[in-house]
Amino acid sequence: MTSTTVPSRTRRASSIQVRRQSFDFATTPKYYFNNNPLLSYLLTALSLTFPHGERFFVHSVRNVRNQIKDDNLQKEVSAFIGQEAMHSHAHEDFNSFVEGLGIDIQPILQSEYEKIEYAKTKLNQKQQLAVTCALEHFTAIIAQYLLEHPDFHRQLNPRVAKLWMWHALEETEHKAVAFDVYQEIFADQATRKRIMRIITTTFLSRISYLTFKLLLNDPVGRKQWRQHITAFKQLKEVFTALAPAYLDYYQDNFHPNQHDSTQITAQWREQLFGEPINKEVASTAIH
Ligand SMILES: [Fe+2]
Numbered sequence: 608m609t610s611t612t613v614p615s616r617t618r619r620a621s622s623i624q625v626r627r628q629s630f631d632f633a634t635t636p637k638y639y640f641n642n643n644p645l646l647s648y649l650l651t652a653l654s655l656t657f658p659h660g661e662r663f664f665v666h667s668v669r670n671v672r673n674q675i676k677d678d679n680l681q682k683e684v685s686a687f688i689g690q691e692a693m694h695s696h697a698h699e700d701f702n703s704f705v706e707g708l709g710i711d712i713q714p715i716l717q718s719e720y721e722k723i724e725y726a727k728t729k730l731n732q733k734q735q736l737a738v739t740c741a742l743e744h745f746t747a748i749i750a751q752y753l754l755e756h757p758d759f760h761r762q763l764n765p766r767v768a769k770l771w772m773w774h775a776l777e778e779t780e781h782k783a784v785a786f787d788v789y790q791e792i793f794a795d796q797a798t799r800k801r802i803m804r805i806i807t808t809t810f811l812s813r814i815s816y817l818t819f820k821l822l823l824n825d826p827v828g829r830k831q832w833r834q835h836i837t838a839f840k841q842l843k844e845v846f847t848a849l850a851p852a853y854l855d856y857y858q859d860n861f862h863p864n865q866h867d868s869t870q871i872t873a874q875w876r877e878q879l880f881g882e883p884i885n886k887e888v889a890s891t892a893i894h
């Protein structure tokens with residue numbers, strides 16, 4: 608696939624901000640998602656994959672950074688690296704809270720680390736960046752769902768919500784950065800889509816495995832069948848809602864910004880950080 612297939616893209620003219628955050632998870636309940644064990648463990652499973660996973664995202668972009676000619680994209684890469692570094696640290700704190708609940712997370716973290724190190728030895732730079740683009744698409748569509756569905760995110764304990772909504776906002780803000788780097792340097796849509804098919808299977812099976820491992824190791828949580836039924840109903844709703852956005856990735860001319868998140872991110876910047884909506888810089892189309 609040649610660069611002529613690369614879609615026009617829109618990018619915020621203002622730079623993406625890196626925000627240092629601190630969190631206190633003291634007194635947070637074990638089942639922090641509406642007292643639901645399965646959904647709480649699902650989010651915990653995601654959190655356990657984040658520190659090593661997000662370091663890999665940064666690694667895959669840094670691999671090729673010296674080939675980026677677009678100055679604006681270089682600035683966004685710096686912000687992307689800064690945001691992901693903050694997320695890794697914050698989720699390490701969250702994972703320490705999980706460990707404090709008596710859950711043995713170290714074997715899971717070690718396994719995540721080993722899988723990623725193995726992938727680095729087997730995949731070339733283009734494939735590694737395509738993995739990042741695929742996982743950034745997953746995080747972007749899940750994040751936008753969280754931001755746009757108060758009926759869902761209000762079920763989170765407020766201490767945990769602060770972490771997840773900050774992370775969701777910033778994932779949405781930088782959703783196009785790794786993708787734009789991939790398009791500027793490789794623009795190979797066949798590889799991008801092939802890697803997405805592989806990542807879909809590995810990511811969903813890994814998160815499901817970790818969720819059920821955590822649940823089955825909890826003698827109290829695993830017996831809460833009514834809560835499990837509620838969880839499956841909610842997950843079905845989420846998957847159904849996300850399917851079209853997920854499938855858009857397989858278009859040859861897909862770009863993350865075709866899922867407009869300008870308004871919702873502006874609203875959340877104001878809500879979380881008091882950044883006024885009227886200072887929002889209008890999107891600028893570039894080709
Ligand atoms: Fe992140």
Ligand SMILES: [Fe+2]
Nearest residue numbers: 691743746778
């Ligand atoms: Fe990200």
